[in-house]
Amino acid sequence: MIDLRSDTVTKPTPGMLTAMMHAEVGDDVLGEDPTVNELEERVAALFGKEAGLFVPTGTMANQIAVRVHCRPQDEILIESTSHIYLWEAGGPAALSGVTCRPLDGHHGRLAVAQLEGKIRPDDMHAVRTRLVCLENTHNRGGGTVYSHDAVTAIAAWARRHHLAMHLDGARIWNAIVKTGISAAQWGHAFDTIAVCFSKGLGAPVGSMLLGPRDLIAHGRRIRKLFGGAMRQVGYLAAACHYALDHHIERLADDHANAQILAEAVATVPGLQLTPAEVETNLVWFEVHPRLGTAKQVAERLRGYGVLVAPLGDNVIRAVTHLDVSREQCRQAAAAIQQLAK
Numbered sequence: 001m002i003d004l005r006s007d008t009v010t011k012p013t014p015g016m017l018t019a020m021m022h023a024e025v026g027d028d029v030l031g032e033d034p035t036v037n038e039l040e041e042r043v044a045a046l047f048g049k050e051a052g053l054f055v056p057t058g059t060m061a062n063q064i065a066v067r068v069h070c071r072p073q074d075e076i077l078i079e080s081t082s083h084i085y086l087w088e089a090g091g092p093a094a095l096s097g098v099t100c101r102p103l104d105g106h107h108g109r110l111a112v113a114q115l116e117g118k119i120r121p122d123d124m125h126a127v128r129t130r131l132v133c134l135e136n137t138h139n140r141g142g143g144t145v146y147s148h149d150a151v152t153a154i155a156a157w158a159r160r161h162h163l164a165m166h167l168d169g170a171r172i173w174n175a176i177v178k179t180g181i182s183a184a185q186w187g188h189a190f191d192t193i194a195v196c197f198s199k200g201l202g203a204p205v206g207s208m209l210l211g212p213r214d215l216i217a218h219g220r221r222i223r224k225l226f227g228g229a230m231r232q233v234g235y236l237a238a239a240c241h242y243a244l245d246h247h248i249e250r251l252a253d254d255h256a257n258a259q260i261l262a263e264a265v266a267t268v269p270g271l272q273l274t275p276a277e278v279e280t281n282l283v284w285f286e287v288h289p290r291l292g293t294a295k296q297v298a299e300r301l302r303g304y305g306v307l308v309a310p311l312g313d314n315v316i317r318a319v320t321h322l323d324v325s326r327e328q329c330r331q332a333a334a335a336i337q338q339l340a341k
Contacts, residue, residue, distance in 0.1 A: 002332050004320065005308060006319050021235075025233075029229045029230070033231075042241070048184040051210070055208065055223055056230070059089075062083070064219045065194060067095065069191070074128050074129075075099050077115060077132045078132075079133075082138070110154065112154055129161075131166060134165070136169060136172055139282065142275045142278065142284045143281055146175070154189075166191065167192070178279060202323075204236065206237065250322070258319075261283045261332060265283065268339050269288075285318075289314070293310075294312060
């Protein structure tokens, strides 16, 4: 079975498993796991930040960021299809008493013009606008990448208005490879950044929140509150180290493989790429009713040996990743073209 449901379905490579088995570990809650400490320092330096906090999931990293930047009755300005807003179970409200003000972007990307006029007045009847959250690459936007100029402009606008900036950078590694813009250049625009190791980089578990030392120290307390403090977690951190050493540059292969799938989708009447241009490793497409529902189309593809993710009545996502080869993507493309028959 060729599994294109997500880049989270990867298994550790033999080299990664070896690195995990030989990890030096200690009690991370006591600050004594050397592999975790090294990873936090390494990734913080990579993005030009003072400190890092290793956590189990990207959702936890994002929600800790919301908590350290905001207090109850605060509001986030966020794109309406962002992961934080759509797919984190109402975390800002449930965990931090914070509301979201969703703004419709262009395939997940906002511009300063859409933020202008959205700051709430200083009035007891209103929530306080406190934080701007961006997502890069943008999952529901189709793996789209912000331009660095757009991010820089939004950051300048936010700072003029004394707003904090957070990046959901679960797939920022894909943006780095796609654009050639360094981690530190992306990092400069944001107060905090969440990154994942368990998607395109292929680690089994792990994300990190990056930012100023005082905010990360506060975040460590919130991690405990949210149940994310772990013990001999260096075994997982070792997988992340291995991923950083071996799996970043190869993301370009995933991007090229996604183009093979996108070209196949474009040839099938009744399927429409959304967006029309695939930039990284995510291929989103809509299904015309004459082909059935997204679930029905996914079942047909399963019959051809290809797994995709129906994520709406008429929307499907296919994701390329470490465990899918170029030849398998060609086979999946042939299966997609069978839908035209």
